Every structure is written in C-alpha cells, then in structure tokens.
Amino acid sequence: MASILFLVIAAIGLATALGTVLSRNLVRAGLYLVAFFFAIACLFVLLEAEFLAAIQVLVYIGAVAILLMFGIMLTRDTLGDDTTAIPVGWMIPGLFGGLCVFTVLAVGINNSIAPSGWTPWSGTTSRPSIIKQESDPEPAWVAERREAVNDMGRVIGVELMTRYVVAFELAGLLLTAALVGAIALAHRADSAPKPPRSVEQAAGSGPGADPPSEAGEPVASSLSP
Amino acid sequence: MNNDIPLNWFLYFAAASFAIGLVGVMLRRNAIAVLMAIEIILNAANVNLVAFWRYGTPAPGSGPLPGVILAILVITVAAAEVAVGIGLILLCYRRWRVADVDRYDTMSG
C-alpha cells in the first residue's frame, strides 16, 4: 500500500519536474513547479516528517513559488523573441546527458558501500522501527527518534535552540541580509547626471526625488557603457 | 513493516529529480527558468536528507533529527536565494528588457 502510494507520488513528482524544465510557457512552468513542491511535501509525509511537509508547503509554495510568479510576470519579454524555450538542437543531447547523470547516480546508489556493521542502502528495505517493544530493550536512539517523530514540532524547536542555534541564528541573519540587499538593489537611482566619483569634486547633494518612470531606466546618458 | 518502501526508491527519485534539474540548469536560457531548475535540485537534496535521516541509524552526538533540521535550513536558504535572485533579475531586466542569461555579455575575453 505504501509502495503504491509512493510510486504514484513519485510519478507525479517526476512528471511535473519534467514539465517545469521543458515547458515553453514560463507561467505553466511555474505551475508545474508548484505541483512538484507539493509532491515533495507528500513524500515528506510518507517519511513521517509532517512538520517539514507543512513548512515545505508554506515556504516553498506560499513564498518561493509566488515570488517566482511575480518575477515571471514582471520580466515578460517585450522584444518579441522567445527566449524561454530550450533550443531544439540541444534538447536531445541535453536529455541524453541527464539520463547519463541519472544512470551514474543510480549505479552509485545501488552499489553503495556502507560503513562496517551497517546495512548498505540497497539492503535497507524498511525503516528502523520505532514502535515500543515491551520485550527486548531498545537502544537509546530509538526512544529519541520515537519522540522526534511523534512530537516533531517540539523536538525541532528544542534542537534549533540548542544544538543548531548557530545555524538558526545565521539563517535569521541571512534572511535579514537578503532583505536589506534586495531593497537596496531595487532602490531606484535618481536620474541626475552621473555624479563625479572622486572625493574632491563631490557636490554633496543628497539623493534627489525622482518621479517614478514607467519600468524604465533614467536618462540614458547617466549610464556608462 | 515488511511492506515498507525501500530506501533506494527515495534515493532514485531524488537522483532523477537532480538529473532533471541539472538538465534544466544547463539548457534553459531564461534566468527565472534556471532558478526554477535550481529549486528542483535543492528539493531533490532535501528528499535525500530526510530519507537518510529516517532510514539510517544515527551516530551519537548529532541529535535525533539532523536531516530534518538541515532540510528546514535549506528551505530557508532557498527562500533567501530566490529573493535575491529575483531582485538581481529585475535589476538586469530594467536595463536590458530581457531576462536571458545569454544576452548579458557585455564583457569578453
């Protein structure tokens, strides 16, 4: 039962990934990507990481995909030529290359060497059980994992605040930096003639207000080639 | 459970997604399409991480969920990266009116 569910979800995932990569229409590619993200979220549920699935949907579909859609809409090609498709001549070699990469990876996965004493990936046909056995004593990590799987939100919270606190704070700082940087990039330069660069000739004028021009660049002379 | 999903299936799926994403990165010329292909690769890596977490026996000292934590942080990083990427693409679009990675080639040599 679980296997059939997995096969269906995996098929949907791969099909939508192909759709994203091969589709001519960017908006359609974006929608395929949303479906791909959702398939990944379903896989996370199959792997008993439901909290992660929720985060995947909220962040990837709710933020990243929306942002990509906005980007697509704001960068519609106005010069008329179609740059959004894969050049036809490259399609077959590209797909063939992809197939080669997949083959190499699949062979590697199949013949992977596990550290001594552990079962290799190809031999791992079922996940370690975390069901509480009354009879045999269990290793400590099983109890820990059972707690993690059953109460994932809290355990993630605890881990992020203790063991991975540095990574967590770095992620916060990263988001701040991305925010500050993106705003600085989007901040429109004023259309005054290019200011002199050296310190001595500085005119000392502050950034002038500029009536926003329609998706346009300021006067062309202010740009250097 | 003896009718569980073998670990390898998850890994093959991730490898296939990775290959598809890689093809997309190499072949697509539109910057946003390349960004979408990058997201596919990042998701493939995430599936890998969570599958390895669930199916593996942990070494002591890494905590109960290193794979899941790393996956969450990867999602965060991907969001920040996309934000920065869209900002850069829009910046270039304002100048050149296209979002084509091949067009941006004023420099040579």
Add this chain to the structure above:
Amino acid sequence: MPPTAPPLDLRDFWRIAPAAILAFWGLVVVLTDVGLARRLGLETRRRVVGWLALAGVGLSLVSTVVMFWLDSLAAVDPERLQELLGASLGDYFARSGDVIFLGALASGVSVDVLNILYLVLLALVIQLSTSYRFTEDWGECLALLIWATVGMMFLSAAEELVTLFLSLEMMTICLYILTAFEKSRPRSMEAGLKYFIYGSVSSALFLYGLSLVYGLAGTTRFAAIERILTGAGTVDPGLVGNLAGTTALLLMLVGFGFKIAAVPFHQWAPDVYEGAPAPVAAWIVTGSKIASIVALMKVFLHAARPWSFPSSDMMGPGWLGIIAVVSAVSMTYGNLAALVQTNFKRLLAYSSIAHAGYILVGLAAAIVSVNGSAAAGALLYYLVIYAFSNLGAFAVAAWLARDRNADEIDDLNGMGSERPLLALCLAFLMLSLIGVPPFGGFFGKLYVFMEALNQGPSQTRIILVWLVALGLLNSAVSAFYYVRVLKAMYFRPRSGAGLKRAESAVATPILLSTLVVVGFGLFPQPLVDLMKSVAGPMLISSSIEAAVSAPPAVSTASSDVSR
C-alpha cells in the same frame, strides 16, 4: 512530557562574541544610514557611516584579541583565568580548543587567529570602499560587507555540515548582492547576475553531494564522519569501488571549486572581478577565498580524509588524484589566459585562478606530506600573503576606477614617476605574486612545494613531483604578465590625465598590504609558526570527540553519549 533538551553550555555564547558583535553592528550601520539619510548630505553620510562601520570592526577586533589572549592564557597559565574571570567562566575558558555548541563550531586559538585576519582585511576593505562613490546606499553596502564577514568567521569555525552550508550561503549571498551594487555601470549588474546564477547552481550541486555524504556517514559532524568512514581498523579505504562516495565528493568539489575559482568552475571569476566595484572584488578575492579554503581543508583533510587515497596504495582511487588534476589545469589555464589580458582587474582575476591552482597543490601537500599540519600551516601562510597582495592590487584598481573611470593596464602608465611610493608598493606586490624572493610570495610557494615533496624517507617513491614541477614552470610563466604591470608603471610615459593624489582610504590598504608582504617575506618564520599552530587543531579531532563512543550498538541499551 517535554522533550529532553541536550545540555547546551550557555557560556558558549561568549565565544561567538566577535561574530555576534559584527552581526549586530551591521544592523546599527543600516539603521544609522536610514536615520541620517534625510539630515546629512551624501558625502558626509558616507564618511559617518564609514567610520561607524570601522568602529564596529574595531570593537569586534578588540573582542577577538581578548578571546585570543584568554585562549593562549589557557594553554600556559589556567589559574590566572580563574582569577580574572571567576570560577565558572575561568573554568570554561580553561578548556579552550574544544568544540562548542554541542559540536557545531570549533573554538580556540586557531579560530581566533583567523578571525583577527578577517577583521583586519575587513577594516581595510571598508576603508577602501569609502574611497570612491560607486553607490548611494552606503549603509546597506557596508552592512552587507560586515555580514559577509560574519559568514566567513563561522565558515572557518564550522565543525559540522549544517553550519558549513549555512555560513557558506551567508557569505556568498551577501557577495552576490554586493557585486551588483554599482547600479550606474551595467557591467556591475551583469556581473552580479552571472555570479548569482553560477553560484546558486554550484551550491545546489554542493548540497546534493552533502546529502549523499550525510547518507554515507549517518552524521553531520566532521570528526564523526572521519571516524565512520575509516571504519574498523586504521586502514583508509580511499574511494575504491565507492561510486556514491566519489559522486558525493565530486559534487562537493563543484561547490568548493566554484568558491575558489578553480578550473573548470572558474567561468564567473573574470566577469565578476571586472564588473564588481573594486572594494567588493577585493573582498571576494581575499576574504571569501580564505574562508572557502579553510572550509575546504576541513572537509577534505578532516572529514573526508579516509577518502583521500587508499592506505595501501597512494596512487589508488581517492580525491588526491582529482585535486591534483584540478590544480594542474587551474594553474596552467589561469596563467595562459592572463598572458593576453589588457584589463587590470581581469588580469588579477586570471592570476587568482592560477593561484587557486597553487593553493590546491598545498592541499595535496597536506595529505601526502609526512607532517600534515606543517603543510597545512604552510598553505595558510601562503593564503595570508596572497590575500594581502591581492588586497593591495585591488586597492590600486579602486584608485584607477575613481580617477580614470577605467581599469586597463595602460591606465597605470607612468605611475612610477608620478606616485613613486605607491608605484613601488604595487611593484612589490606584483613581485610577491610572482614568487620572487625576498617577498612573502616566494616563501609561501617554497614552503608549499617543499611540503608537497616531503613524503617520507628517501626510498619511498615520491608522487606529485610532476605537480610541483608544473607549479614552478607556471610561476615562471606568470612573471611575464605581472612584469607587464611593472613595465607600464615604470617604462611608459603617462597617457591621458594622471592619477590624482591617493587619499588615505586608498593609500592605507596599499601601504599596509605591502608592509605585510615585505615584512613576512623578510621574517617569515613567526607567521609560519603561527599558521602551523592554527592548522594543527583544525585537522584532528579534539579530545572531546575522541571520548564519544563508537557507532551505536544495536543490542542492549548503550547510553547515548552525547555532549
């Protein structure tokens, strides 16, 4: 019932004080800039924000020096620590050199020395970026420079794959944004986008490789990965028959190779160095490279050491061969391509691609040499000299950009007669990059190549001789294009308007870099010894790690020895 929290020692937060101060100060800089934007003119605001940023860097430097002093005191005189800090903190700092945050970060003298290096370089870069006007968003620019440094500091201290990835992304994303900051020049925006696309692809590939490594080892900590990959016994398996491991390592090499601009992941470097504003390019080529190489050393020499080559056969499958090939190709391609460049910054870009090749020779040396930590120390010495040489060179490029609005080599014509002191400094830096004695670059290459050949008693077959020979040949070839800069400065008359007087914002980085390069060329031993002491602890598991028990037994409940 609430989950049991792992016992985090809250005193660990003292150890990340330098990075925390920097991170907070970045916010202060941004907010100050926003607050002052309406009141002050552009030039005054730039100066005020610049000084504010430098003040923050100074604060962080003070805290790092204090940390360094405490750590060196811990090795020598632990009781004094008790007197100074009280019982609890004194006891904590006496245990310097452990991993902190339950294994996420390293601590100790090595981390402190590297932090001091980054902060000094950052101060020079910030000063350089106030020298000319390439943007109006000063607060954001300096804040992003500062935050990139926070990423670098955590990157060199990372002991775990999670922290490694996060700090790598932190550093690079700040640099993507900074590259595109000069919005008046289309090349800058194009360079930013190109850097972003190449960088994101390589970091996605890196992450996939990282996930495979995690799968193969079952843990994310370097020390534990090394132990698990070695397996039973002390024989390194190399990458024999391990296709998954090879693929994983190759993918991680894609990520690292992109960061250090090694061939074939170098495509972004010439365009980005040329397009980015000179101070940002200086930071990309110095700080980001050092941090990436330190991380590369940790991953390849520490975590993936068992995969370097099989113990039975040094020439067997392992990453040593791959690194050797990448190194050889980078050196050769970088040098040959630099020979035809006319743009100064592009020349420096290709030269730094070639230097990535020499640096990888150092990496190979650290794994084959009899004294691995000495070789790693030599590599770090090389990196310091390389960083300062390039910083000075990019400061000159900033100067050119400010006054001539262009950065061709011809713009340097006649500088020798007009500005003799700074021209002499640039000449020294170029000579150091070639590797001419008595400058630091010569000793860097000498030590690295010597360690590469230091492979044991005279009967053992010495491998990698061809790599060292290729390195020497390439150094000779590189002289041709560095000398071209000297020729332009000294033997050509001035063309067009001359360079104005360099203000201190430009002159200080140039002078200081030259001082470092010449000083550590005349007296290399102190820095070499310091770097050897830094490199040693990085590559071995700390004592706490060794106490952690072997991979979990499946039978009766063995208590989980977590730190």
